[in-house]
Each structure stands twice: as C-alpha cells, then as structure tokens.
Amino acid sequence: MTLESMIQKYPASPEYLVEALRDYQMAKNDHSVTESEIVKIAKYFNVTESKVCSVVSFYSFLSEKPKGRYVIRICRDVPCFVNKSESILKTLETRLGIKPGETTPDGLFTLEYTGCLGQCDHAPAFRINDMTYVDLTPDKVKAILSEYREEKS
Amino acid sequence: MMVNLKINNIDVTVPENTTILDAAKAYNISIPTLCYYPDLRINSDCRICSVEIVGKKGLSTSCSTIVQEGMQVKTHTPRVINARKTITELLLANHDADCTACAKNMNCELQKLANVLGIDENRFERVLEVRPIDDHNPSLLRNPNRCIKCGRCIDVCRNIQGVNVLEPLNRGHEIIISPPFGKYLTDEFCTFCGQCSSVCPVGAIIEKDETAAVWNVLHDPQKHVIVQVAPAIRVSLGEELGQKAGTIVTGKLVSALKLLGFTKVFDTDFTADLTIIEEGNELIKRITTGGVLPMITSCCPGWINFAETYYPEILDHLSSCKSPQQMFGALAKTYYAQKENIDPATIFVVSIMPCTAKKYEAKRPEMGSTENNLDVDVVLTTREIGKMLRQMGVEFENLPETEFDEPFGKTTGAAAIFGTTGGVMEAALRTVYEIVNKKPLESLDFMEVRGMEGIKEASVNLGGKIVKVAVAHTLANAKKIAEQIKNNESPYAFIEVMCCPGGCIGGGGQSYGTTSKTRKDRLASLYTVDAAMPLRKSHENPDINKLYADFLGSPLAKLSHELLHTKYKAKHRHQ
Numbered sequence: 239m240t241l242e243s244m245i246q247k248y249p250a251s252p253e254y255l256v257e258a259l260r261d262y263q264m265a266k267n268d269h270s271v272t273e274s275e276i277v278k279i280a281k282y283f284n285v286t287e288s289k290v291c292s293v294v295s296f297y298s299f300l301s302e303k304p305k306g307r308y309v310i311r312i313c314r315d316v317p318c319f320v321n322k323s324e325s326i327l328k329t330l331e332t333r334l335g336i337k338p339g340e341t342t343p344d345g346l347f348t349l350e351y352t353g354c355l356g357q358c359d360h361a362p363a364f365r366i367n368d369m370t371y372v373d374l375t376p377d378k379v380k381a382i383l384s385e386y387r388e389e390k391s
Numbered sequence: 392m393m394v395n396l397k398i399n400n401i402d403v404t405v406p407e408n409t410t411i412l413d414a415a416k417a418y419n420i421s422i423p424t425l426c427y428y429p430d431l432r433i434n435s436d437c438r439i440c441s442v443e444i445v446g447k448k449g450l451s452t453s454c455s456t457i458v459q460e461g462m463q464v465k466t467h468t469p470r471v472i473n474a475r476k477t478i479t480e481l482l483l484a485n486h487d488a489d490c491t492a493c494a495k496n497m498n499c500e501l502q503k504l505a506n507v508l509g510i511d512e513n514r515f516e517r518v519l520e521v522r523p524i525d526d527h528n529p530s531l532l533r534n535p536n537r538c539i540k541c542g543r544c545i546d547v548c549r550n551i552q553g554v555n556v557l558e559p560l561n562r563g564h565e566i567i568i569s570p571p572f573g574k575y576l577t578d579e580f581c582t583f584c585g586q587c588s589s590v591c592p593v594g595a596i597i598e599k600d601e602t603a604a605v606w607n608v609l610h611d612p613q614k615h616v617i618v619q620v621a622p623a624i625r626v627s628l629g630e631e632l633g634q635k636a637g638t639i640v641t642g643k644l645v646s647a648l649k650l651l652g653f654t655k656v657f658d659t660d661f662t663a664d665l666t667i668i669e670e671g672n673e674l675i676k677r678i679t680t681g682g683v684l685p686m687i688t689s690c691c692p693g694w695i696n697f698a699e700t701y702y703p704e705i706l707d708h709l710s711s712c713k714s715p716q717q718m719f720g721a722l723a724k725t726y727y728a729q730k731e732n733i734d735p736a737t738i739f740v741v742s743i744m745p746c747t748a749k750k751y752e753a754k755r756p757e758m759g760s761t762e763n764n765l766d767v768d769v770v771l772t773t774r775e776i777g778k779m780l781r782q783m784g785v786e787f788e789n790l791p792e793t794e795f796d797e798p799f800g801k802t803t804g805a806a807a808i809f810g811t812t813g814g815v816m817e818a819a820l821r822t823v824y825e826i827v828n829k830k831p832l833e834s835l836d837f838m839e840v841r842g843m844e845g846i847k848e849a850s851v852n853l854g855g856k857i858v859k860v861a862v863a864h865t866l867a868n869a870k871k872i873a874e875q876i877k878n879n880e881s882p883y884a885f886i887e888v889m890c891c892p893g894g895c896i897g898g899g900g901q902s903y904g905t906t907s908k909t910r911k912d913r914l915a916s917l918y919t920v921d922a923a924m925p926l927r928k929s930h931e932n933p934d935i936n937k938l939y940a941d942f943l944g945s946p947l948a949k950l951s952h953e954l955l956h957t958k959y960k961a962k963h964r965h966q
Contacts, residue, residue: 273572276571276572286554286555286556286558286571287571287572287580288555288556288557288558288570288571288580289555289558290571291558291560291569291571291572291573292558292559292560295560295561295562296559296561296562302572
C-alpha cells in the first residue's frame, strides 16, 4: 500500500498522526518511517516536520531507524523477571547473535525491551510484531524462532 | 473579586486568578523560577518554583497554581528548599557547568539560581554525555551540553514565531532539543530570528560570536574599519551596559565606538531614509503601473528567510529593496570608497544590529557590490558590542555625546522609528503621501500603525484613492498575512512585516531578559527620538538628496537598481 493511500484513510487533522504513523509502519517490512515519508505525512496532517520527528522519537513503537521484519519486544518488568525472563533474553541473544536495540544482518529480526505486556499470569512473555507469546521457555523460544525463519524462506 | 490567603503566615489579598508566584511577588517574596518566562506559556516543567500548600500532599508549582480563598502557602520550608536544591544539583550534574568559560557567565539563570539557593557543592556525580556543538550556520550556535530542556526555545519558535523548528526528540533523560531529523540548524528550516537565543536561560543557544574578528581588524593598519549602527541600538545598548530599559544613548554610543577604534561611525538611519525613498517610489510605481500588490517590506532578514523558505509563492510581493544594512554596505564600498579615494578591498564594514538574522543576510552571496567582497563584513549583535565595550573597560555613562560622521550621519525621525513595529510603514506613509498628494501632511503621527498589537491596519488617501495598509510583527502574524496573499484574499496595498515581537527593539540579538515591558520602554524611546528630530520625513534629508544628485541619479534608476535592490530565491524544500 502506498503512503498516500494509507494516510488518506485518516482525516487530515493532527490528532490522527500517531495512529496513521503506527498503521503505516506496521504495514512496512522495516517498521520505520523515512525522512521523505515524514515530509509527506507532516504536509498531510498539517503539522511541521519537527513535530512528526518529535512524535516518532517519543514512542518506542515508532522509528526513523529501519528495523528487522520481525521486531521482538521482550518484557523486562518484575513478574517476567522473577519467572526467568533473563534466560529467555539470553536464548534470543545467542540464537540471533544480537543485543537489545540491534538488528540481525539479514534484516529479519530486531530485539528490543518493552514494558509490561499484561501477561503477568503467564510470564515470561514477549511480542513478535503484533503476536504475543507467553509461558516462554528457552526451548519454546527456539521453536518460535525457527517458525519465523521458515515462514520467511 | 479578591482572594485572601496566607503566604508564610502573612495575610495576603490578591485578585482572583493570580498565581501563587505573582501573589508572593506582590508581597515582596521572590520565589525562584527557571523555566518560567514572563511572555511565554507556563509549562511548570522544571519544578524549581515549588511551594508547600498546607493540607496538600505533594509540592505545587507556584507559577501554575492559582490562589484560593483560605489557602496557606509556605514558600521556603526545609522540604521546599531541599526539593529546589536537589533539582538544581541534578540539572548541574547533567550540564556543562564550566561557567567561567561560557558566554553566559554572570548572565546565566541557572548560575544565578545555584547562587540564590546557596548551592556550595553538588551531591551528584557528573553524568553529562558530551554531544557535538552545532555551528553550521552564520547566525546561531547550539551547545546541547549546556541545554537544561526548559522548553522556552521550543515555545518561542512554535508559538510566538509559528516556525516550529525546535522540538524535543526522544523521551525521559534522553531528550534533546533539536531541529527535525536531528539535523543541524540551517536555512533548510530556520529563519535565524534568534528569539530562541534571547530566551535561553543558559548558554545553550547563543549568537555566533564575531567579536574576535572585529578586535583583529581594528588593529590592522591595512584596513579602513567603519561601523554602522541600527536604529534600535540607540534605545537598547544602554540596557546592555546596565542602564534603564529604553535609555536613549545615541551620542554616547558614537563616542564608545570611536574609543574602540572605528575610523568612522555611521548611522544605518541614513540608509533607512534611503530605503524609504527607493521603497516609496517602488510602491508608487507598482500602484500606478498595475504592478504586483500588496507590496511587502523587505528590511527584515528573518522575514525574508521565512518567506523564501515557507512562502515561495509570494516572493513577487516583496519589495526588491535591500535592507538598510545592505544598502549601507553597498554604498560604503562604492560611493564612500570613491569619495574618500579608498580601495574598497581595504574597507571593512561592521554593523551593530539587534538581530542574529542580519549575520546570515550579510553572508548572502548576492550581497557583494564589488568583486569578491561582501558589502558588510561582520555583524555584531547588541550583546556582542556590549561585550566589546566591557572588554575595553569603557565607562559608558561618563562618555560625552558625539555626532555620527558624514556622509552617512544626517538622518530623520522617520528613519529612527524603523526600529519598531509600524515604523517603516509610518516613515513610508510620510513620504509617499507627500509625493503622491503633492501637499504636506497635517499630522506626521500615524497612530493606527503604532503599538504592540499583532496586526495593525490603516487607510490612507493617495491621489484620491483610499489605500489600505497593514503592519504585522512576529512570524506567527506574518504567516496570517502571507496566507491571505497566497489565497488572493489580501485587502491591502502595502504591508510592513517585522519578524520579532515589537520589531527590531525586540530583536533576537538584544539584551537578555527582554520582555514585553522592556520592549514597550524601547519602543516609546524611539518615538521620543523621532519627535525630537529637526527633520522627520526621509525625503527632506538633504544628504539623501545630495547622494542622488552626486552619485545615484534618481530612485529606481540604473545605479540604484544595481546597488540598492536585490532578488529573492525560493528555497524549494517546503513547496
């Protein structure tokens, strides 16, 4: 879907800026918005480019930096921590060869931290794009990663 | 309705809707503030002005809390003092606090606050992450290591100027204040009005300091160093040197600049008079020959930058006249050079301006009338010339009064008021009215275009035709004028635009602490200067008439066109 057809679903008013940015980024493989896209978005919603940049940099779901096709957001709040989220993170780091904030060289995965996902009764949890995975164990993580790798190939 | 409360157990009665901050002030207690600035929005971001309200759990910010009947406020309890100190120490821990090596030393609100709070040591370790300094433009320098994220620059840029270049990027302790995409401040977005530098409480946004270049050239025997002084400086330099806002210091200013070593001290008012002749004739020509109307003034470089960047479609409406600063530079390196028989390459022109955008204007490549030689070499702000006079140890108040030098010294009241909003319009009307109607004006004072209202209107009878004119100051108001023109809805024939609040008297290069109160004082003084001048109409300036007779020929003629007029270029980014 082109940027134009995407944003035109929203009224051209600043209060729809965050929603439009989120939906547009979700639809893009690299989950980010470029400078030239920001110029167009700013114009459509009648705000300055500075404002759009400020909004994009404020929300961790929005990004100017290209991300992997699958963004893994692992919870680092207390209930997940006491349920060994560290071992989940460690498994992810080892299997993907990256640290939080980094993207795999093949552009497939980005690893990030997130706040509570509301799955404390099924901790530990993480999200991959808009799917939430719960009751995680290192073995489960390995299986999930393989699934995503296969899906791509 | 009056409200009764107690502040520190003292009975206080103030009008309703007063803030605790103002109520305390009315009873001689200054609650310290940091992000608060009189003319800007109240953000209550910094929490320095916190006070205790009896019966309320947390501390409340006095800048944003309105008094209530029966309220009991404590402004200086140990809890309050500890909160203020802690905030300040945390700010200092994340601040390039090398105070003695900072342009704002002794003029810094954070430094003053630390002093007022009695901070003798910082309990916190320094955590500053050093970021690069942004000096990629001719006007302003941003030092993010000194920024305390108070938000004043954002507010002035977004709400007063309507430009909105600066915004916070990131979140929490990672916030930086930045142009979009984390870019440097350049003419891609910024107009260089410098209002951000005027309200910055610390040394995070300052003008590009060029005093060293001027010191060097003043002591270079190969150079003929002359200086021009903008209209607004005569009512603002005094303030920079410790006098009352609006003090008129014209004569002392000339003496001081002579003491610094300038060979000749000239008055930009002279080329302001010249601007009126050229611009007035341009207006008459446009009106009588069906030219593009409304015509808009072009003296203000912040406005020119704004139009070129954000309203390229209205550039035909701008007067082709250069600003008085640039007309002066062009004449200094041609007319004056010939008259005095000096090689223009050895003439060094310094301008004293209330403005940071003038630095950018002087560096525009088209502003060279002689080969490889810009017409104005260095522009100093009010603050920079104040700095040089302090460096020199000049005892300003004791100086004698001296006249400006010839041939750019004799000026009129019309030129003096160029420094305030409405001034160029009034000066132009005094001349255009008399040229077109061929009879003297009954009253020279066009009261409708005076004062601090954002957009002012007036009507004048020109040759039996009623012509509507308008005056706008601040870029947010200029935007409204520009939108009207863009949509073919402008009812005016002639419009004056000044980019800063109040015009040049409120310029981005003026003394720190400029508020609407000080702007009003400076503005009133310029009208006092005007009223006291023996000549008050530009076309009656005998030296202007001599300049045309001896050198330029006539207004808008070939030489005038070459030296005194210019063209504008759309900066395409925002089209």
